[in-house]
Amino acid sequence: MRAPGSDKGVAAGDVLLAVDNVSLNFGGVKAITDVSFDIRKGEIRAIIGPNGAGKTSMLNVINGFYHPQQGRITYRGETRQKMRPYVAASQGISRTFQNVALFKGMSTLDNIMAGRTLKMRGSFFWQLFRHGPAMREEIEHRKVVEEIIDFLEIQAIRKTPVGKLPYGLQKRVELGRALAMEPDLLLLDEPMAGMNLEEKEDMSRFIIDVNNQYGTTIALIEHDIGVVMDLSDRIVVLEYGRKIADGTPDQVKSDQTVIDAYLGVPH
Amino acid sequence: MFYREAGQYKTSYAADMAVFPIRQDRIGLAVILFTAFVLIPAFGNQFFLSSVMIPTLVFALAAIGLNILTGYTGLISLGTAAFMGVGAYACYKLTTWFPGVNIIVWIIASGFVSAFVGAMFGLPSLRIKGFYLVVATLAAQFFLQWCFGRIPWLVNYNTSGAIEAPERFLFGIPITGANATPESRYLVVLGVVALMTWFASNLVHGRVGRAWMAVRDMDIAAELMGIRLLTTKLLAFAVSSFYCGVSGALMVFLWYGSAEPEVFVINQSFLILFMVIIGGLGSLVGSFMGAALIYMLPIVLRLLPAALGVPIAAATVEHLQFIIVGVLIIVFLIAEPHGLARLWQTGKQKLRIWPFPY
Ligand SMILES: Nc1ncnc2c1ncn2[C@@H]1O[C@H](COP(=O)(O)OP(=O)(O)OP(=O)(O)O)[C@@H](O)[C@H]1O
Numbered sequence: 361m362r363a364p365g366s367d368k369g370v371a372a373g374d375v376l377l378a379v380d381n382v383s384l385n386f387g388g389v390k391a392i393t394d395v396s397f398d399i400r401k402g403e404i405r406a407i408i409g410p411n412g413a414g415k416t417s418m419l420n421v422i423n424g425f426y427h428p429q430q431g432r433i434t435y436r437g438e439t440r441q442k443m444r445p446y447v448a449a450s451q452g453i454s455r456t457f458q459n460v461a462l463f464k465g466m467s468t469l470d471n472i473m474a475g476r477t478l479k480m481r482g483s484f485f486w487q488l489f490r491h492g493p494a495m496r497e498e499i500e501h502r503k504v505v506e507e508i509i510d511f512l513e514i515q516a517i518r519k520t521p522v523g524k525l526p527y528g529l530q531k532r533v534e535l536g537r538a539l540a541m542e543p544d545l546l547l548l549d550e551p552m553a554g555m556n557l558e559e560k561e562d563m564s565r566f567i568i569d570v571n572n573q574y575g576t577t578i579a580l581i582e583h584d585i586g587v588v589m590d591l592s593d594r595i596v597v598l599e600y601g602r603k604i605a606d607g608t609p610d611q612v613k614s615d616q617t618v619i620d621a622y623l624g625v626p627h
Numbered sequence: 628m629f630y631r632e633a634g635q636y637k638t639s640y641a642a643d644m645a646v647f648p649i650r651q652d653r654i655g656l657a658v659i660l661f662t663a664f665v666l667i668p669a670f671g672n673q674f675f676l677s678s679v680m681i682p683t684l685v686f687a688l689a690a691i692g693l694n695i696l697t698g699y700t701g702l703i704s705l706g707t708a709a710f711m712g713v714g715a716y717a718c719y720k721l722t723t724w725f726p727g728v729n730i731i732v733w734i735i736a737s738g739f740v741s742a743f744v745g746a747m748f749g750l751p752s753l754r755i756k757g758f759y760l761v762v763a764t765l766a767a768q769f770f771l772q773w774c775f776g777r778i779p780w781l782v783n784y785n786t787s788g789a790i791e792a793p794e795r796f797l798f799g800i801p802i803t804g805a806n807a808t809p810e811s812r813y814l815v816v817l818g819v820v821a822l823m824t825w826f827a828s829n830l831v832h833g834r835v836g837r838a839w840m841a842v843r844d845m846d847i848a849a850e851l852m853g854i855r856l857l858t859t860k861l862l863a864f865a866v867s868s869f870y871c872g873v874s875g876a877l878m879v880f881l882w883y884g885s886a887e888p889e890v891f892v893i894n895q896s897f898l899i900l901f902m903v904i905i906g907g908l909g910s911l912v913g914s915f916m917g918a919a920l921i922y923m924l925p926i927v928l929r930l931l932p933a934a935l936g937v938p939i940a941a942a943t944v945e946h947l948q949f950i951i952v953g954v955l956i957i958v959f960l961i962a963e964p965h966g967l968a969r970l971w972q973t974g975k976q977k978l979r980i981w982p983f984p985y
């Protein structure tokens with residue numbers, strides 16, 4: 361894998377994505393109210409908050425699945441009212457889902473290969489023959505996919521239909537599929553939910569490695585506060601759709617509003 | 628015992644990505660092709676060629692078409708027969724307009740006409756799903772069926788309302804019309820079906836097939852990965868209808884010889900849907916198995932008791948057929964949604980590790 365985004369004109373530490381005064385409601389339900397924050401290139405940015413705080417909705421706004429009623433989104437210096445899924449994907453935003461959203465009937469390999477779709481340019485005509493340019497392209501992408509498989513240590517389940525895999529491995533394959541897009545911005549929605557300690561440690565290691573080795577910027581939603589404090593550079597805290605805090609792990613940990621609303625009384 | 632991959636190391640990604648990575652499978656395929664292209668035309672009698680092989684191949688092609696849409700892309704259609712009809716009528720119009728152009732060209736062209744019509748009726752699939760899409764394809768079925776019966780232009784103002792395959796040649800040999808021998812018709816059908824099956828296999832194993840299956844399994848994730856839903860679904864409708872259209876053209880020109888609008892009715896759509904369900908959703912081999920089983924069942928039911936000396940009435944055969952097909956569909960839907968193809972796979976898997984179960 362190349363280092364994604366290194367050549368896109370946004371230097372490490374600059375703002376890669378900013379949401380400004382974003383509000384989103386579904387009928388009467390206010391999922392997000394007037395939230396602003398930014399994500400800097402190269403950082404791991406956590407979004408935390410109690411259930412229903414609007415974290416998943418925020419990711420959906422960022423990659424264009426939900427369109428906010430108010431606010432602006434600036435990605436790579438370009439400001440818009442809303443993202444569109446195709447634009448987000450083709451400009452390097454990829455994600456995993458809170459409830460695993462793999463292609464259940466397909467193998468691990470095909471799931472991750474599907475993540476390469478946008479990078480495959482070959483014509484329909486050659487696809488009919490599975491020879492010549494089509495086969496060369498297929499092999500070229502297969503190599504990248506094999507690197508990801510090695511990186512995530514899932515060689516043994518390469519050809520297994522993902523529907524048959526245990527939950528922890530499914531989460532891993534889903535990360536692989538997101539990585540196959542060589543994202544600039546990787547959105548992870550509770551990547552460790554429902555995992556045991558060992559699986560959590562593995563996943564944490566992968567997240568750190570992706571961030572370190574490829575310089576991928578990561579936005580992370582996670583309920584395990586220990587993991588969040590360890591992994592993230594900065595944290596934004598949401599509650600009832602509003603932002604109640606934003607800062608480094610230390611700042612957030614000692615913020616009285618956050619302690620009251622989410623972390624509970626420190627022991 | 629001999630069916631296994633031990634000792635067959637894959638030395639390149641290309642080898643690993645082959646559709647048949649195990650040598651025994653490739654040998655099996657070669658045997659099947661040899662039988663189909665050489666042994667059957669050499670030794671098969673007229674009845675076997677005309678009434679068993681040609682129809683099975685024609686239906687298998689339509690089943691592949693429907694499977695691309697339903698099995699691979701997850702869009703259920705009840706318009707299969709109508710799209711076959713589009714192919715048949717288009718081929719008839721084209722070859723009567725331009726009799727000089729080779730019929731094979733027109734059979735392929737009629738596939739494109741059908742693909743276009745299919746894509747048109749596929750447009751609503753971006754907005755509607757499941758049950759409502761079924762209703763939309765049902766509308767296509769009834770609308771097109773109505774066109775076949777009510778637009779005299781389609782049948783060149785024949786008072787009978789039927790279309791009749793005129794005599795056409797390939798390499799100087801008649802392949803349609805009254806003078807075409809079963810052997811020549813069979814070989815043409817087989818050639819077309821084999822080639823198109825190969826294309827379908829290439830498509831579903833590559834980028835296009837992955838996009839179809841991604842849309843089938845989790846359209847939201849597919850969309851957020853940059854797979855365009857409308858384009859992908861329309862492509863599935865177009866390719867599917869192409870296959871159905873060619874199948875319809877083959878049906879009229881190389882099997883029936885002539886056809887009335889009643890051929891392309893909803894019952895036939897259901898028949899092909901049953902073939903896909905019993906054969907296996909999302910399996911090309913299954914499309915052949917399903918077509919063979921459903922088409923040959925009544926033949927076997929008719930011939931077997933006669934051969935055993937048990938008299939059986941035609942009506943009984945028909946009832947038996949309904950019962951058996953009905954039971955099979957229920958059994959497969961409940962117990963094995965991937966159909967005969969999956970049973971075959973499981974059998975092979977067992978064989979691969981036999982005699983040690985682990
Ligand atoms: N598609 C939708 N339609 C209607 N309401 C929605 C929709 N998506 C989210 N909501 C509502 O928006 C609010 C925020 O939901 P969201 O899923 O973003 O929360 P979350 O912070 O991710 O919670 P959790 O930790 O449980 O995942 C909730 O009240 C939810 O019911």
Ligand SMILES: [Mg+2]
Binds near residue numbers: 416417458
């Ligand atoms: Mg959530």
